[in-house]
Amino acid sequence: MAIATFNFYSQSLKKQTQFNVYLPTQLQKQQPVLFLLHGMGDNQNSWLDNSSLSRYANEYPFVIVMPDAGRSYYANTAYGANYWDYLTVELPTYLQTWLKLDLSKKNTFVAGLSMGGYGAFKWALRNPDRIGAAVSFSGRLDIGSSWNERIENFQHIFGSQASFQDSQSNLLNLVADRRVRQLPLFQLIGTDDQLLENNRTFHTFARQSLDKLDYREQTGNHDWNFWDTYLPTALRWLTEQYRLLNR
Numbered sequence: 001m002a003i004a005t006f007n008f009y010s011q012s013l014k015k016q017t018q019f020n021v022y023l024p025t026q027l028q029k030q031q032p033v034l035f036l037l038h039g040m041g042d043n044q045n046s047w048l049d050n051s052s053l054s055r056y057a058n059e060y061p062f063v064i065v066m067p068d069a070g071r072s073y074y075a076n077t078a079y080g081a082n083y084w085d086y087l088t089v090e091l092p093t094y095l096q097t098w099l100k101l102d103l104s105k106k107n108t109f110v111a112g113l114s115m116g117g118y119g120a121f122k123w124a125l126r127n128p129d130r131i132g133a134a135v136s137f138s139g140r141l142d143i144g145s146s147w148n149e150r151i152e153n154f155q156h157i158f159g160s161q162a163s164f165q166d167s168q169s170n171l172l173n174l175v176a177d178r179r180v181r182q183l184p185l186f187q188l189i190g191t192d193d194q195l196l197e198n199n200r201t202f203h204t205f206a207r208q209s210l211d212k213l214d215y216r217e218q219t220g221n222h223d224w225n226f227w228d229t230y231l232p233t234a235l236r237w238l239t240e241q242y243r244l245l246n247r
Contacts, residue, residue, distance in 0.1 A: 006019055024063065032063070037066075069119070075169055078159045112137065137234070139199065145198065
């Protein structure tokens, strides 16, 4: 295997940015691709620095792409940084052009922790024609019910709370789309996590519309010990979704 770091100027962000790519030893023509998103305060190195990803990944078929999104919640922010466009349009185009990766739905998956768990579900729910399955580790999935300017400056990211509630940044607005009913989603949350009730609220609402929402509460907190422990579980689940899509 190899881990490569790419630096390039992003037209969406109007600045230089970096992303890491984990490449399996046996790289095939239609290798599945997993976008692995970081949390608030982290960056493109966090999964590599804080988990055993490089060891676990050897057992699974994915090319793993780890972008940097700052504190943006993977959104086109109110302050003008277009991280949503970067993640969902510019970066995939770059990967297809320079690494010749197949990013068809059957080969494209996304997962993330905390802020990245929100980003992963948002990407999948808004683009079910492009994403095969998604995983949220400890995601802040119901932002509307946990809007707290003292902790995270959501107004800086999403604009006003009122405008957020009716927008496509609100995951609760996305789950009713008939296109996502059969979309496989995996939601993992620790029983001691401060976002436990946030995840329960999202699950209770979303299961009314989603047929393939796999929800699991496991012992653990909002920390790297939990995410590292259950990363292999998520990778196994994603591998099964990949096989189902390609059988």
